[in-house]
Amino acid sequence: ARFTVGLTGGIGSGKSVVARLFAERGVDIVDTDQIARGLTVAGGAAMPAVLAEFGAGCADEHGALDRARMRALVFSDPAAKARLEAILHPMIRDAVYAASLLGTAPYVIFDIPLLVESGTWQSRLQRVLVVDCPEELQLVRVMHRNGLPEAQVRAIMAAQVPRQVRLAAADDVVDNGGELAALAPQVDRLHGLYVEMAAAHAR
Ligand code: ATP
Numbered sequence: 001a002r003f004t005v006g007l008t009g010g011i012g013s014g015k016s017v018v019a020r021l022f023a024e025r026g027v028d029i030v031d032t033d034q035i036a037r038g039l040t041v042a043g044g045a046a047m048p049a050v051l052a053e054f055g056a057g058c059a060d061e062h063g064a065l066d067r068a069r070m071r072a073l074v075f076s077d078p079a080a081k082a083r084l085e086a087i088l089h090p091m092i093r094d095a096v097y098a099a100s101l102l103g104t105a106p107y108v109i110f111d112i113p114l115l116v117e118s119g120t121w122q123s124r125l126q127r128v129l130v131v132d133c134p135e136e137l138q139l140v141r142v143m144h145r146n147g148l149p150e151a152q153v154r155a156i157m158a159a160q161v162p163r164q165v166r167l168a169a170a171d172d173v174v175d176n177g178g179e180l181a182a183l184a185p186q187v188d189r190l191h192g193l194y195v196e197m198a199a200a201h202a203r
Contacts, residue, residue, distance in 0.1 A: 003198035008115035009131030012142035028103030040065035130170035
């Protein structure tokens, strides 16, 4: 398999902005959230198994996963959460690996918001890249981007691993505590590093 970098970071840390900068440099990006969502749209590959496990009540009238309902269920029932993940996680992994075969760039980046939380990706990654910024900046950026109240953003942040735990899992860090313009030089440096590492990996 190609040299693969896992890109992660807390909510609003700047993963999407950083992923775009790598894409502009020709790197293949696999968006794991987008793949996961695609499995549970109407006609999605995971829906037959999900319907068999949870019944028609877990889908809306079109046959797509009823996200609000499922969220409420798994929030109150850890066993249901485990059953849902037992269906989805292997399918997500397979679909992500399949998507990663498509590109021809020297290396591929998997954009994995919950890389550290899920703990199942690391063995497949050559490198973990964390986008980091102070939590107060995450808070302000997400409140601004999504128009959410502070308490709601703090609740999402509290459900993710703490900043220091994520940083401890990092091989490389993009510091996004400054201006957007500060990102490109960091991405240039890392891209150079990854191209070199990918060449060594291929040998
Ligand atoms: P999520 O986890 O919610 O998907 P993310 O990690 O992908 O978020 P982005 O969407 O890239 O984060 O960034 C969050 C918001 O903050 C966006 O509106 C983005 O434009 C803005 N932003 C990111 N970095 C900076 C920066 N250095 N200065 C100012 N605004 C920024």
